[in-house]
Amino acid sequence: MNFEFTAPQRVIFGPGAIQQVGALAAGFGRRALVVTGRDIERAAPVLEQLRAQGVAATVFSVAGEPTVAGVGQGAAQAVRIAAELVVACGGGSPLDAAKAIAALATNGGQPLDYMEVVGRGQPLAKPSLPLIAIPTTAGTGSEVTRNAVLTSPEHGVKASMRSFSMVPRIAVVDPELTYGLPPAVTASTGLDALTQLVEPYVCNRTNPLVDALCREGLGRVARSLRRAWSHGRDAAAREDMALASLFGGFALANAGLGAVHGFSGVIGGMFRAPHGAVCAALLPHVMAVNRRALQERAPDSPLAARYEEVARLLTGNPAASAEEGVAWVARLAQDLKVPSLAACGVKAEHVPLIVERAAVASGTKANPIELTRAELAEILRRAI
């Protein structure tokens, strides 16, 4: 057995953890670029912390998912203010943007110089600016991963910048920051967390450390996502989901994902659709088709039995079948009123193009078994 595990230097978890951000930031320097989402108010507690510690803050707002042009502007601003550190506060989009900005600020150049698939894929030679990542949703796990998903509107696709040097230096995960999330955001981000625990657990690069995190995280999603959605201020449920998101981030960064994320990257580049909603629509169908393909073409693979394990962790029934796990996931997405792919604009006529792109997407490579174009098309048609 060979594996490696990458994580931030420090992970600080717990209600009220945000109170430590000022002192942590002051340890890196006196000038910070604060990257946040559309709603700048969300960063107010962070700005207050920085002010109290005498750290000058310049806010850079990322409206929507980060684009190649947007992170280029953010990096230019970091250079202009001679930022000594970057603090990211928000959902997966600002966190990913901040990882790219912190890397570009020291390495120079443009995102496309370093991006996979659509770019030139150059390595990042210099360390990034130190980054403190503070998630305000419980979904992406971006605070502990080493890639930034960027949209390139001219290519109509999403692709990553990826480097060990892009792992945030410190992740501060404070579940209290998620108490005010509206139910729709709790649902889509929570279902992303669920997907990011299922896919690494059944992927072709899994390892025992990731397995342990996935099992633990799946149990927490199973018992708490519905509650966090219906009772946003339930501290125990929010804590479970913050942990599940964190564990999903560790899992995807240190194992891999699968066809759900292969598809969701492509669909997210073509349509305006919440990432978690796209994942939720695809997950049950990818689970079902993957398991059938494993039974047909790799009956001895130890991964096939993992679909039963997922079902047992999710349903709480030690005798649950893989099919019951698939049904549990489908019912959860329905109960949480997640919009369908059709509602996001995906139609049957888009299937061939999406399948072609998803078949070569980086997310698809760790899928437990290589799926045929016919199987990918079957999944997509069922998910629409």
Ligand SMILES: [Zn+2]
């Ligand atoms: Zn995801």
